[in-house]
Amino acid sequence: MTNIENAPTLQRFSAPTPAKPHRPFSVPRILAITFNTLTELTRLRVFYVLLVFALLLIGSSIFMAQFSFQQEFQILKDVSLGAISIFTSLLAIVATARLLPQDIEDRTVYTILAKPVPRFEYVLGKITGVLLLLAISTLVMSAAFLVVLYLREQAVIHATLSQMAGAPPEQLADALRAIRSSAINIDIFPGIIIIYLKACLLAALTLFVSTFATTNIFTIVVMAFIYFIGHLQATAREYWLQEHSSGLLTRVFLAIVALLFPDLQAFNLVDDIVAGTAISLALFIKTALLGIFYTTIYTLLAAFVFYGKEL
């Protein structure tokens, strides 16, 4: 602790920081908030609980060995991908819901915004932190899933090889081909990317809702509602645009649902991918673009509302 009374005449401690022109958009600033958010989120107990649950679920599919291998792989893939889907969606909502309210309640938002940081960059930093967290979770769960699938595939192959020891090579080749094709299907990867984009969309939407929500619970309840309605949006949309005989009130209601809510069904491609349907490049790109579009719009709206928020 500097002994003020005895110190010689004080000068500035070092050369003054040269006056830098203010940069209206600075990636290092945003990244500082991004990594800070990521660190904050990885301390959330919820994160670990969800991750462990997901991994357990994926691992438990090993006990499906009583079925034929096609049935077993089917169930393994459905359950694992379902786990990845629900847990990334859940994590997206739960982790994002508390981001802004927590900072405001703790007043850390004051220290951050008292620095020359535009509010937009603050929001952007927060959402990219969440997106990074979701990416890491998806990668971890996918890796676990693929490892389990690979191990089971190998086990079945070995069992088959020993059972069919004396069989003609063509038959053996057919059998192995059947096993391999029911196991890892290359289209699963784009399917997982789409699951990730759905989670990103939900995170951005949660951020938007949290900018005007009064409590955390409110945000989460609203998001649960949106999640449910979002899966019905496709039906509402088609009804609204095609049905001509419904009453005015119904049509207005359907119109509101169709316009206001995102079509979450569009991102559930894995069910059919696991069933063997191939995903074309056009479909993948269009779905991905839709996901990115939604995520961007919701982030911008969140920044817009936050900009006017009284702190």
Add this chain to the structure above:
Amino acid sequence: MIRLLVALAILFAVGGIKLPMERDLATLHRQEHFRGVEFNLDLREKLGQLGFVAALSGFRAIVADALFIQAHVAWERTEWGRILLLFRHITTLQPRVLLFWDTAAWHMAWNASVAAMNDRTQPRLALRVKAQREYFALGKNFLERGIKNNPDRPQLYEALARLYKEKYKDHQRASEFYARAAAVPDAATFDRRFSAYELSYCEGREREAYERLRGLYDEGEQERLPTLIARLKFLEDKLTIPQDQRIPDKVPVGK
């Protein structure tokens, strides 16, 4: 507050932009056989509240799998009615999973039918046969609907051909469906052969069968399997093909 209202207004406006994007995507989905669950009150009753919500929220595969496991249990208890019901739900939820159609048909046409035929509690043979044929029909129905939903894949055509061959002893239909399977990409290598074999059992179609089998034989070594050679030799005799046009192979032992 004002900002929030403006934001909502923007959301509506953006809604107008995204709507055509979503419709376009939905059309693409349908073309490529990606389908979601239709909002169906009937389905809700069948699946119950929780199952319905889960199916809607993007977990229809898991709901279908859960029902599939229940069907497995029902099979162990030989509850054929319940199996039938469950598979109806399962195939509604997951029409693109061939396994479900195939297993459903198998349970009906191969398992339930046999159980019906051997049913001790039914003394009259005629009624047992009737029940058996009903189960055949149910199995056939599953496969036909399965084919409608999966016209681009060979497996269900093959299954139906097998059903006609083994249960209905209808070689003509069997041949037809093996041929249809062969016409689809990724068909098994044996589909064309099997189609020709079945044809060779049909009264009055021997000539046609012979042409086909001979054509396959001429393609090369990979087609000259024992059964093919046996059938070819059988037809050569039946049609009294001149010696110089016959294949040089001998009839395989045991065929």
Add this chain to the structure above:
Amino acid sequence: MTDSPRRGRAEADPAVAVHSLTKIFSVPLHPARGIVAVKDLNLRIEPGEVFGLLGPNGSGKSTTLKIILGLVSPTRGRTEIFGRDSRLVESREAVGFLPENPYFYKYLSGEETLRFFGRLCGLRGARLKERINELLELVGLTRARKRRLGTYSKGMLQRIGLAQALIHDPRLVVLDEPTAGVDPAGSREIRDLILDLKRRGITVLLSSHLLAQAQEICDRVGILADGVLVREGHLRELIAIENQTELVIADASTQLVNEIESIINRSNAKLVERRKSTTTLERLFLEATTKNDDGMTKPT
């Protein structure tokens, strides 16, 4: 003062200027029942001085500070920092803020906290490292730099808060209740730091309801009550009691004092009070509780 290249007109700018500031917090759905936090406030803080914004809780001090920092927008009027409107993000390049009861990220260490805030200000690499070391030294937290903030005492948190406010070398520092809830020793340290800042030419704007402490460091004060500025000016002038004089005499005999008293009684003046000079309770407390070099408390 900083050797900043932007001189000229900037020299004339006050550190903080508040022009006819009014802030009404509207109650949603009841537009007529807004809460008037600040009413028609005018203030001017010159560079290099320590200004205290005083007042009871709820008088509008915090709100005023937040408006100056651009965190809250005014209903009417405007505020400026070194000539730049508070609503512009760049106005905050020159100011550091320590909010009331700040709750920094508890899982970060002191060093990591400073690194985070430094990055937000655009500092990087070697320069950032240098600043972090300097500031930790200045606020006396060098030894605690690797410990998580969750383990810091309130006084230490305030000091790290001050460090983050200074990370980018601001010309103005705004402190909201800097010594609230801090024990006397910590309070003293913070006061010394503020005086140190003043010596370096940094303008300090602080708000407090701890008047005795404010009295020791402020050059000028403004007193807010219900959002209105009721008094403003140089501290000495404000608290001087016009017609009274104090003489503090050491080693005076009783006889001498009696003589002085009788001179006063013979004149037009009136003796108001005669008593022994007192130290402050604070000095007594610090002396009694500060450990000497052997680590033992000094005996009375």
